Amino acid sequence: VPYGPYMAASGRSALNLELLARWGFRELTRAQADLLLKRVNDLLASRVGHEASQYLSDPALEQFEAVRLGAGDESSLIKILDAEVPNFRAITERHLGQIGLVMERVAREVKNEMRKEASR
């Protein structure tokens, strides 16, 4: 599923920055945050894409591919996509949740280490 490009194009970085902040990554600079975000998005896209390909209907997958290659009817793709939103959302939320858990754990660990070093 050519999911990554669309997600990258969606320009939702501000919201995702908020997610990063919520996970505990406020100590990053904006540039570092963008870098990390890109990596999160890539991972998410590949995981969602991989799983979604098993759920999405064939016409939707065909449309997706056609649009990615620059052909195809965008408005009908949007319709199909809208119809299959529940699947998409469920998959995405699950993967995002998994990533979030890991990221929160990382942030907590790093901060604990730093605190220990400082008190030493």
Added chain:
Amino acid sequence: VTNMIDLDAFERLPDNLAASVDSITEAIRDLRVVETPSRRSGSGLAASTAPLAVAIMGDRGTGKTTLLNAVCVTLQEEADEYIVLPIMRPESFGYHDTVISTFLASLYRWVAADATERSFAIEDITRVSRIYASSRTPVRALEASHNPIDFAEDSLSVSRSSVSFLAELAELLRRITSQPLSGRRLIVVPIDDPDLAPELLGTILRDVRTLGSMPGIVPLLCFSTADMQLELLAERRKRYDWLPNSVLNRQIERELDKVFPHKYRYELRPLTVFERAIFVPPGRRGTLGRLVGLFSDSLSGLIDADVDLGAWLRASGYLPGLTSPLPANPRLLVQVWESLNPSNPLPGTRMQVASIIIQRLISLIERPLVLELSEDFSDDSRPLVITEVTDAQGSVVALEAQMAPNNNLRLIISRSKPFLNTRSGETAVQTSRLSGITGDVRRKGTDERVGLSKEAVSAHLALQELAVQLTPMSEQRRLTYLGEDDWRFLQDIRLSGHQTANISFLAPPATTFSDVCDLSDIWNSLVDLNLPIYDFHTYAKAHIALALAYLDSQRALRAQGFEQFEYVELFELALSRYKEVRSRRSGRQDAYCTWFEDHLPLQWHTSLLTEEVIETLAERHLATVMEGFADSRRAGRRRDDFLVYFDRAMRIALRESDAGTPTYLGGYSKVARILGSSYADRFDTVADEWRMHLLGERAGDVIVGASDDPSTSSFAEEATEEGKRLLERAMKALDQMETDD
């Protein structure tokens, strides 16, 4: 010199003055009590204390003279307590007349009127008058004396009489005012408009001071403060031309303070809008508000338009920067009232009568504007010119109105709050209340701009109201209006994260006084609905509802009015209303049609509607509009005018400097192509890019649900050790997750 008061004429007093009469008479009653024996203990000069005089101040036409008359009538009814002398009018004073001589003459008449009761006083008054006269003997008269001894004696007696005059007068007053049973009487000396006799002003004030310092006398003056100040200043300038005006003005104020203590000053303020609406000249029937309504109705019938001048007297309030265009001053208001009064029939046909009334109204309304823009207007160039159109028989069949073409007035609006930063990637609309309006004008031949008063701005808009009712907007050479730029200023629209030129939601233009009032009210009520800023769809519906509310002269928008409809249903409603009103010539309907033809399609962006829906709407829209042009049912506009506003708004959105076309305009490609805009080709170049963008956003919407909190997350300003380590570890964790998959 003096006029007797016509009691009947003042039985009916304008409402706004009734309260003032009460408070002034009350003050004079207080004064009578203050004039206690302690003030009159002893006699002669010792008896005089600080002068007391009551002043009624106000601009020309605010009703000072009426008030003065009313106070005198009221006090006259209490003859046991007050001796009210006839009102003095200094402008009719002869060369030798002074306030004191007139006062003595009036007092003499009062005494002589009842010679049996008051005979004791006749002799006294005659003596005091003689003393006063001799005290004023000019030196030149004494020079006729036969020898130096005579001259010396004469001049001595003149100077003695000046001194004895005050003492004699005080004694005379004591005798006249004392009554055996009730307390002492007070002599009221009313003086009307001393500033109308500028050359005598100095003497008048001096005499008023003299009289005011006499126990038992209260001078009651009415004058226009500004005029009085000006005259006194002119007088001073002759003598002290080296002193700056500010010093002289301070001096004058001190002098006036001495004569008129602040406690006894009554300032008449201009009428409030509410008072203007309920204004009725004394003894007449029907409020001005009602007459304005009647006039609107009959004018509507005559010229086949919807005239409603009700907003000219909307008592509840105006947008800051506007006020009622009708005069605040009762004297002018009486003229407005009389002009509109249907029971004063004018000769001529209905059209001729309308012409006369409108001309009179114009001359009463235009004053503040002409006063402030005196350079632009003269006797033969008025801000609004009415031309009578006559038929072959020479009778007036129609009226045409043209606003002056040289007017450089611009309306500047202010908004109530700044816009928030929204999340990028969103489609969001933010609106702000219209919080005020100012008019500014470019001075002839310069780049200098000056602000106009709210009276002048309101007058201008009111004149435009008359103008567009008589001659359609499109035939006016130049009008001032709230339009595209103003609505754009009041909103911030992002389409999928793209900052736009805010052209999607333009309200109809507002050209007349009523239109500006109503539309700003409706606009603000829309803002007050607090629609969610990411709800583009509801916002679009609200905007159609706004135009419909405006057309129907409603003044507020309610969410129930449009929420239950689909966008397309509201469009159909707007379309059917358009068909109904397009043949009407009135200004507001014209504005609605302009909105429907050129501004409504600006909403049809692919962020809001799918391309299929846009295609259907645009085709129906075009067919309807063209149908009107084809059989010229659309009044006041031609085929060539179509898309003028549409293209003008689009041009703003294009980046002219680098000739680039912002991506979001691709969303207008469909509607521009169907309607035949000259920009359709340019939009096509970015249409594909926009489609991809929109698709991406739709996909993105699927991933992360929208959050309503637009707060921005703050990150570290500089790279830290902790940040570096966080990044490293997070990247490693993500890599790990990927390999686990």
